[in-house]
Amino acid sequence: MAERTQLTSISEDNFEQCLKCSICTVYCPVSAVTTAYPGPKQAGPDGERYRLKDPHYYDEALKLCLNCKRCEVACPSGVRVGDIIQKARMKHQGHGPKLRDMMLASTDLVGSMATLVAPIANFTVGLKPVKAVMHSVLGIDKHRTFPAYASTKFETWFRRHAQQEQGRFMRHVSYFHGCYVNYNYPQLGKDLVAVMNALGYGVHLLDKEKCCGVALIANGMYGQARRQAQTNIESMSTSVTRDRRPVITTSSTCTFTMRDEYEHVLGLDTAGVRDSLSLATRYIFNLIDEGKVRLAFRSDYKRHMAYHTACHMQRMGWAIYSIELLRLIPGLQLDVLESQCCGIAGTYGFKRENYETSQAIGSGLFAAVEQADPEVVVTDCETCKWQIEMSTGKRVMNPISVLAEALDLEATAALNK
Amino acid sequence: MVNEEIYNQRYDVIVIGGGATGAGTARDCAMRGLKVLLVEREDFTNGATGRNHGLLHSGARYAVTDGESAAECISENMILRKIARHCVEETDGLFITLPEDDLGYQSTFVEACGRAGIRAEVLDPEEARRLEPSVNPEIIGAVRVPDASVDPFRLTVANVIDAKLHGAQALTYHEVVGLVVNQNRVEGVKLLDHGTGRTIEVHAEVVVNAAGIWGQRLAKLAGVTINMFPAKGALLIFGHRVNKMVINRCRKPANADILVPDDTVCVIGTTSDRVPIDTVDDMRVTDEEVEVLLREGEKLAPALATTRILRAYAGVRPLVAADDDPTGRSISRGIVCLDHEKRDGLAGFVTITGGKMMTYRLMAEEVTDLVCAKLGVTAECRTAITPLPGSEPEAAAETTPRFGRKAAVGRHGTMAHQIMADTMADRALVCECEGVSVAEIKYAIEHQHVNSLLNLRRRTRVGMGTCQGKLCACRAASLMGRLSGNVPQAEAHLGEFLDERWKGVKPIAWGNTLREAQLTATIYQGLCGLDKALARKEDKQ
Numbered sequence: 001m002a003e004r005t006q007l008t009s010i011s012e013d014n015f016e017q018c019l020k021c022s023i024c025t026v027y028c029p030v031s032a033v034t035t036a037y038p039g040p041k042q043a044g045p046d047g048e049r050y051r052l053k054d055p056h057y058y059d060e061a062l063k064l065c066l067n068c069k070r071c072e073v074a075c076p077s078g079v080r081v082g083d084i085i086q087k088a089r090m091k092h093q094g095h096g097p098k099l100r101d102m103m104l105a106s107t108d109l110v111g112s113m114a115t116l117v118a119p120i121a122n123f124t125v126g127l128k129p130v131k132a133v134m135h136s137v138l139g140i141d142k143h144r145t146f147p148a149y150a151s152t153k154f155e156t157w158f159r160r161h162a163q164q165e166q167g168r169f170m171r172h173v174s175y176f177h178g179c180y181v182n183y184n185y186p187q188l189g190k191d192l193v194a195v196m197n198a199l200g201y202g203v204h205l206l207d208k209e210k211c212c213g214v215a216l217i218a219n220g221m222y223g224q225a226r227r228q229a230q231t232n233i234e235s236m237s238t239s240v241t242r243d244r245r246p247v248i249t250t251s252s253t254c255t256f257t258m259r260d261e262y263e264h265v266l267g268l269d270t271a272g273v274r275d276s277l278s279l280a281t282r283y284i285f286n287l288i289d290e291g292k293v294r295l296a297f298r299s300d301y302k303r304h305m306a307y308h309t310a311c312h313m314q315r316m317g318w319a320i321y322s323i324e325l326l327r328l329i330p331g332l333q334l335d336v337l338e339s340q341c342c343g344i345a346g347t348y349g350f351k352r353e354n355y356e357t358s359q360a361i362g363s364g365l366f367a368a369v370e371q372a373d374p375e376v377v378v379t380d381c382e383t384c385k386w387q388i389e390m391s392t393g394k395r396v397m398n399p400i401s402v403l404a405e406a407l408d409l410e411a412t413a414a415l416n417k
Numbered sequence: 418m419v420n421e422e423i424y425n426q427r428y429d430v431i432v433i434g435g436g437a438t439g440a441g442t443a444r445d446c447a448m449r450g451l452k453v454l455l456v457e458r459e460d461f462t463n464g465a466t467g468r469n470h471g472l473l474h475s476g477a478r479y480a481v482t483d484g485e486s487a488a489e490c491i492s493e494n495m496i497l498r499k500i501a502r503h504c505v506e507e508t509d510g511l512f513i514t515l516p517e518d519d520l521g522y523q524s525t526f527v528e529a530c531g532r533a534g535i536r537a538e539v540l541d542p543e544e545a546r547r548l549e550p551s552v553n554p555e556i557i558g559a560v561r562v563p564d565a566s567v568d569p570f571r572l573t574v575a576n577v578i579d580a581k582l583h584g585a586q587a588l589t590y591h592e593v594v595g596l597v598v599n600q601n602r603v604e605g606v607k608l609l610d611h612g613t614g615r616t617i618e619v620h621a622e623v624v625v626n627a628a629g630i631w632g633q634r635l636a637k638l639a640g641v642t643i644n645m646f647p648a649k650g651a652l653l654i655f656g657h658r659v660n661k662m663v664i665n666r667c668r669k670p671a672n673a674d675i676l677v678p679d680d681t682v683c684v685i686g687t688t689s690d691r692v693p694i695d696t697v698d699d700m701r702v703t704d705e706e707v708e709v710l711l712r713e714g715e716k717l718a719p720a721l722a723t724t725r726i727l728r729a730y731a732g733v734r735p736l737v738a739a740d741d742d743p744t745g746r747s748i749s750r751g752i753v754c755l756d757h758e759k760r761d762g763l764a765g766f767v768t769i770t771g772g773k774m775m776t777y778r779l780m781a782e783e784v785t786d787l788v789c790a791k792l793g794v795t796a797e798c799r800t801a802i803t804p805l806p807g808s809e810p811e812a813a814a815e816t817t818p819r820f821g822r823k824a825a826v827g828r829h830g831t832m833a834h835q836i837m838a839d840t841m842a843d844r845a846l847v848c849e850c851e852g853v854s855v856a857e858i859k860y861a862i863e864h865q866h867v868n869s870l871l872n873l874r875r876r877t878r879v880g881m882g883t884c885q886g887k888l889c890a891c892r893a894a895s896l897m898g899r900l901s902g903n904v905p906q907a908e909a910h911l912g913e914f915l916d917e918r919w920k921g922v923k924p925i926a927w928g929n930t931l932r933e934a935q936l937t938a939t940i941y942q943g944l945c946g947l948d949k950a951l952a953r954k955e956d957k958q
Contacts, residue, residue, distance in 0.1 A: 005711045009928050010723040016656050019933050020850065020884035035841065038820060046849050047820060049681040049883070052658045057827075059820045077932075 013080035013087070013264070018045035024071035024081050029341035030064055033360035037064040040071035043088075044081040051088060058092035064357070065089075066345035067218060068311035069256075083264045090222050090265070100138040101219035104347040107211045108228075111149070111183030118151040141355040147184045147386055154186035158205060162193050169202035173283070174239040174247045176232070178254040179211045180382040191404035192250055192280055198409045199284065199293045200416035204245060206235040212254040215347050217265060229262045236273040246276040248283045250400050252380040253346065255279050256312035279380060281399050282321035288328070296411035301331035305402065306374040308365065308388065309339035310381030322380055322399045329406045335372045340365050344387035359391065366391050378402055420610070423586045428454045428621035430788055431606055433593050433635060435459075436466035437569060437774050439627035440576035441781030441800070447583035448803070449789055449796035454619060455577065455585060456608060458592035460872045462573045464629045466774050467875065468700075468732025470652065470686050471679040472663060473497060473505055473565040473775050477512060477537060478670055480529035481522075486751055486773075487533035493776050494563060496801045497572075500778075502808035503830025504572040508678055510564025510663030511540075511549055513556045515716060518668050523558050526667055530562065537562050551660045551718040564663040566679050569774050570875045571828065574865055575805040576777075578832075582806065589866050596624065596639045596766070603639060603765035612868075623788050626768040630697050630735040636768060641761040643768060644738035647697050649731050651706040652686030653714070653925065656725035656883055659683050664717045673713030681851065681882065682727060685714035692733065702729035702924040725929045727885065728921030737771045752776060754783045758791075765791075807832040819844070824852030828877065829860075836860045847896065848889035850882020858896055870894060870914035885918045887937040891945065905954060912951045915941060 009016055018041070025031050025039035037043070043062050050057035062085055071081040103110060114121040124130055125146050135142035154177050166172070173196060181189040193203045210232055216225035236258075239245045249255045259277055262268045278286075287293040307326060309319040319339070326334050343362030348354050369377055369392045377388050377396045385396040397405075432443045435457025443455040457463070476490030498505050514520050523539070530537035538561045545559030546552055552559075577587050588608070595607035597618055605620035628635045633645040658678045666674035677684050688706045707729060715722040737753045753771035757763040769784035782798045789796065804810070807830030821844060826833040838844045838856035845855050861867050861876040870893055873879050879893050880886035890911055898907030915937070922934050941947040 005715060005722045006726070006928065008723050009725055010720075011657075011725070016725040016883075017929055018883065019929070019936050020888055021936065022888070042820065042846075042849055045883075046852075049657045049850070050820070050824065050852065053678075053681050054827075057820060057823050059823075061819070077929075 013083045014078050015045040015048050015084055017077040018079045019077055021076065023074045023076065027070045027074035029068060029070065029343065029361045030066055030357065034064070034357050037061055040065070040081045040085065044071070044084040045079055047088065048084055051092065055092050058088060060094065062089055063093070064354075066311070066341065066348055066361075068341050068345060069315040070311055070341065073314055080264060086217065086261075086265045089220065093220055097220045098139070100140060100351070101347070102221065103138070104140075104350060105215040105219040105221050107179040107183070107215055111179050114149040115151065115153050115183050118149040122148045135352055139352040140350050141352045143355060143390075144350050145390060147180070147382075149183055150186050152186065154182045154189040155205060157186050158189065158193070162203070165197075166202035166204060169197070169200060171200060172202040172204060172243070172245045174204045174206050174236070174243070174245045176206060176209060176236070176247050176249045176254060176258070176277075178249065178251040178382075180251060185382070188250055188398050188401055191398075191401045192248075194409055195284070195400060195404050195407065196280075198407060198412040198416065199287065200413070204239075204243070206232075206247070207238055208235045212257040214253050214257040214261070217257070217261060218346055218348065222266070226266050226268065229258070229266055229268055232258060233262065233268060233270060233273060236277060240273055240276040246278065246283070247273070248278055248280040250280050250380075250398055251382055252279060252310045252313045252316070252318070253383065256316055259316070279318055279321070281325050281380065282318050284403075285321040285325045294412070294415040295328060296408045296415055297330055297406050298408045301329065301406045303331065303376065304333045304374045305376045305378050305397075306335040306337050306369060306372040308337050308342065308369075308377055308379040308384060310379055310384045311341050311345075313380050314339050319380075322378075326378060326399055326402060329402070332402070332406065334378075335374060337365065337368045337372065340368075342384045342387040344383045346383050349387060358387075362387055362391055369394055376402075420588065423454065423588060424608075424617045424619055426452070426454070426586070428452050428619070429792055430454075430623045430625060431456060431619060431621040432625045432627055433606065434464075434627035434629060434631070435461040435573070435577070435587075435589060436464050436627065436629055437462070437573045437576070437777035438466075438629070438769055438772070438780050439625075440573045440580065441777040442625055442627055442769065442784055443580040443585050443587065444576045444583070445781045445785040445798060445800050446788060447580045447585040448799055449785060449794060451788070451792065451794065453580060453585035454621065455580060455587040456591045456593060456606065457587075457589045458611070458631075460589055460875060461577060461866065462570050462875055464631070465732045465734060466569045466573055466629075466777075468730055469569065469650070469774055470675055470677045470684055471566050471569055472675060472677045473567040474773065475510060475562040475564045476533055476535050477510070477526070477530050477560075477562040477564070478665060478675070480533045480535060481526055482669065483751070484529065484533050487529070487535060489752070489776050489779060490773070491533060491535045491563070493779055494565065496778065497567065497775065498565065500801065500804045500808060501567070501572055501575065502804070503828075504568045504575065504805075504808070506566045506678075508565050508662050510562050510665060511545055511552065512560040512562060512665045512667035513545065513552060513717070514558035514667045515553060516555055516557055518666065520558050523560060523667055527560060535562060549660060549662045549664065551720050552664055553716055553719055558667065560667060564665070566663065566677050567775060568680065571807070572805075574876060575807050577866070578806045578864070587866065589872070590868060593635060593638070598639065598763075601763055603763060623765050623767065623791055625784055625788065626766065627770070627784070629770065630694075630733045632735060632768055632770050633694060639757070639763060639766050641757050641763055641766070643755070643770070645694060645770075646736040646738065647692050647694050648734040648736050649690050649692045649700060650687035650734060651702045651710065651729060651731040652684050653707065653710045653729050654727040655683050655685070655721060656727050657681060657683075659718050659720045659724055666717070673710045674717070676714060676717045676721070680878065685710050685717070685721065689734075697733045700731040700733060701920070702731050704924070706731075707924050726925040727883065727930065728918075729924040730921050735770050752780050752783060754780070754787060756787055821846050821852045821854045821857075825854065825857045828857075835864070847892045848877070848879040848882060850884055850889070851878040853877045853879045853889070855896060858893060859900070862897065862900060869910040870897065871910070871917060873897070874914070880914065880918060884933060885922060885937070886914060887933065887940060890914050890918075891941070908950060909954065912947060915947070
């Protein structure tokens, strides 16, 4: 036994690997704008030693963490700083979620109800008096505009208009569309289906899809997050093993949550599905790279765009796939903006108490967007999209929608027959 | 009071030794109305007080072999929980039996605990694993006892503070280099002030030798003989708490069979080896000791095998030969209180030694009783019922929103009210690992005899965390330099402090600990050029 002693250092989330170099705090977008947050080093590995001594040392300021994971990207020692903080919140947060947090987190429930009455819901939440009430009573900041709800869910559209044709393809993928595509912006899902079909791939829904749970985790609803995660893991597992269909997505945050947070924060086993779950841009880039598909672009396409790297894209290290895919488009002038947090962090920036912090964090990005002055900002994250649209007035698109717009779909389909 | 005024007083009693025993004796004497001077040649807790497990024994460890010590321990254990609340953490302890141990010992052990008045509850191994998930899962038996952990630094300083509140004076960095002896009577001490290099005589009716292992040398200065048997004990500190409860082996006391959760770390120890008396000023931990500690330690909690070690350290137990045995073969582990007037015909001089850090109060009571008898004072001992500063009943629970504030309250108890952190600059953290703020450091400098970074560490835990001073040492030194106006001295202290940290890291410098140390060296030598700055200073001198 003694020979083995001390050859390896094992600690939860590698927290003992921390050399206190503090580079995580340098890269923390929250620490950069407020002293109320102790920073990832102290909130993470430093605080953990005290929390192990006595949970009473838990600092409520940890709720200011955006869960952007930029600390983990910065860490040269592989400490999962963000995970330590998330888990500490999970274990020690003194109070349950407020009504507002439950509403913001329950994307499936609220989305299903809102799509039924979409025009009314969209009109109502846009009204000034309603905003004022939401601001003062619920604590949802009045400067925020909720993304509009669609009147037809993506799933409904897919079953009615697309499902039947999918059988005619030789190759197949499953699509985890996520709440945003389903309830707010089905067009992105439609674009994905069009692109994949043109590449010769049939697209299918999972047996059962639930919200990935990112908002539930952020708002302290861990039990529900775990239940939904289990449903998703089962559905993806069925797709991967029974149907031999990898799972692709169009949301970086959903992807990151399912690939990493399920295991690291919720403690679930994702080994059977993790490697088969990918963002569509990465999946398509790899197909092109391997020579499995070819693209034909419209010759009249000419646009100027700027790519914004969402935090979870940075964490996964996948921005390169989206950027390189966009660079294949001949008529596209693409500026790649310096990777920085937009400040919204899902539901975080919608909360009244976080509004100022959120905008301060995003100010660097907003300035960069103004300076680049593109027609469109491209990003893989829907909540970055809302933030940039609310804060800069620029239109924001997902790379898949850009691809759908730039491709000559018929010619591409012909190339991939 | 400036030192000059302190020197010129005439005292009832001078207590030599700033460990727990000396500080406790100073407090007891002062509380009984005596005029007291406490002198320490270095810093408080520099000896065995600051170099042990930090274990508040239940006494169970001694129950089988030494019933008297066991009874003393449990009695003092219960007293310290009340009077030193802010220094004690009520963790409870387990005595575990491993497959290689004799389970038959357990019943002997439990019976002996019963005789000594120690609550000992036999647990099902399953229950023990549930209570203490880090424990070796192969245990075949477990007994729960009221062990706890205690912070000897805080405990000692709280005693000094209280002694001073009762009128005592205290001097650190004042070494006794001679005793004033007149016609078989000790009438005072010759003090060397390490700050100025000056030697002063200070007078008192009685001089108490509470100098621990250095008591032998001190006795020699007085012309009497005490046979000390220095027993070196080495320990390892791990980077975080692996265990929540103290874990002991249920067998006859042996090497490395106690794992104590202390503050933010846990400590495994100890070894026990006789060492020559002339080596006690410079104890270093050997490779063999580290190996024994790890090998035995991971039997208690297997996670130790893969947990980062922060540092190694060693202390020297001041064991004393029983007085009726001039050969010195029979060693007493109990409290030894010597009246040199009776024993050696030297009046005005008494020695208190032996015992344990956690029985310091009882030792202080015994020697104070003796001093009082000599001075004809009849006041009763109240130290067992009077809370130490920091442990008084809380008037109102303080709201403690921020981590640094919570950490300070954890360290100083009710005394934390005196830490004024009204400005953002004062709330800023100097030591991030241990949550020590600028305000806490200012408080320690002002109220707790802080002359150097080493002192500051013992008062506040600055530099005791994971980075071992990498981030905080320069900040603390800069703060001290600014407050004292003596920047060269602060710079020198910074060098000393980093050397002292490295001394503890060196025996276990591998893995993350070594990476950390290398980063520290890069920052201080490469980036700040500290070694060059200090070398330049030496050249000038």
